[in-house]
Amino acid sequence: QKEVEQNSGPLSVPEGAIASLNCTYSDRVSQSFFWYRQYSGKSPELIMSIYSNGDKEDGRFTAQLNKASQYVSLLIRDSQPSDSATYLCAVNRDDMRFGAGTRLTVKP
Amino acid sequence: SAVISQKPSRDICQRGTSLTIQCQVDSQVTMMFWYRQQPGQSLTLIATANQGSEATYESGFVIDKFPISRPNLTFSTLTVSNLSPEDSSIYLCSVAAGGYGYTFGSGTRLTVV
Numbered sequence: 001q002k003e004v005e006q007n008s009g010p011l012s013v014p015e016g017a018i019a020s021l022n023c024t025y026s027d028r029v030s031q032s033f034f035w036y037r038q039y040s041g042k043s044p045e046l047i048m049s050i051y052s053n054g055d056k057e058d059g060r061f062t063a064q065l066n067k068a069s070q071y072v073s074l075l076i077r078d079s080q081p082s083d084s085a086t087y088l089c090a091v092n093r094d095d096m097r098f099g100a101g102t103r104l105t106v107k108p
Numbered sequence: 109s110a111v112i113s114q115k116p117s118r119d120i121c122q123r124g125t126s127l128t129i130q131c132q133v134d135s136q137v138t139m140m141f142w143y144r145q146q147p148g149q150s151l152t153l154i155a156t157a158n159q160g161s162e163a164t165y166e167s168g169f170v171i172d173k174f175p176i177s178r179p180n181l182t183f184s185t186l187t188v189s190n191l192s193p194e195d196s197s198i199y200l201c202s203v204a205a206g207g208y209g210y211t212f213g214s215g216t217r218l219t220v221v
Contacts, residue, residue, distance in 0.1 A: 036209070090210075098151045
């Protein structure tokens with residue numbers, strides 16, 4: 001079992017729609033969870049972090065964490081073509097472990 | 109958060125040679141992390157570098173192939189030795205960004221011919 005699993009996609013949504021990205025992790029003692037966005041040819045950039053169960057909102061982004069289910073998700077509201085990228089879920093224990101990423105395409 | 113200067117940004121190397129990648133951070137950090145991202149894949153941790161001690165390598169990565177230097181709290185190098193085409197990848201250094209995830213360097217795209 002991989003430490004961090006994501007649907008590889010690709011995920012395609014129309015402009016203005018909600019994009020939903022999902023992630024599960026295997027290590028129950030993990031405490032910190034992150035979403036990174038990676039544009040093609042660029043390095044990952046942190047967009048969301050979440051540490052406790054529930055929802056965390058930042059602008060158009062909402063991260064959701066359910067530690068009992070070992071599940072993390074990212075919702076992107078009012079998706080824009082500029083949101084087209086690969087989204088990486090990451091879990092931090094002593095170091096950061098990444099999922100394989102979900103490629104999102106937002107179509108105008 | 110910290111700013112990392114990584115170089116070179118890309119290189120094309122011959123088989124059997126080595127490439128050294130440098131990362132300079134604009135603030136002192138305890139740990140630096142080196143990742144590899146193979147084409148179309150996610151990030152795989154190579155090793156964690158602490159100043160003043162030997163790097164800690166992940167399973168599948170060995171010091172002879174990926175020697176790491178960490179001479180001070182703002183600088184680290186990763187050398188990829190005895191290059192083969194399978195080493196063609198993007199290599200990234202990163203640091204913890206004040207507890208809020210990691211900040212990454214701009215990456216080094218290595219092509220081995």
